[in-house]
Amino acid sequence: MNKTELIDAIATRSNTTKAQTTAMLNGLLEVIQETMASGSDVQxxxxxxxxxxxRASREGRNPATGVTMTIPA
Known part of the structure; x- marks a missing residue:
């Protein structure tokens, strides 16, 4: 399910317009992102x-070239 399908399903179940549902979902995602960016968890x-x-930095490989590289923390 992608975001558009989720919005359609929520709008149908909550009897709201797709525009209202989009605004609510975007608001929810923004609040979660801002809360996590401040270092808090969302439960x-x-x-x-x-x-x-x-995560600590680690060794990885570029799948296209096979070159070993360091993936930053």
């Missing part, structure tokens, strides 16, 4: 928890 009980984790 939606019954759905999931969104959190940012730090």
């Amino acid at each position: 939606l009980v019954g759905f999931g928890t969104f959190s940012v984790t730090e």
Whole structure:
């Protein structure tokens, strides 16, 4: 399911217009992104928890060329 399909499904179930649903979904995503950017987690009980984790730098390969490279943290 992509974002457009999700908006259609939510609009149908909530009896709202696609424009209203788009605005609500975009607002929700912005709040989640801003909260995570500030270092806090977002927990939606019954759905999931969104959190940012730090990863160490590591060695990887460019799949097109096979060249070894360092992937930054």
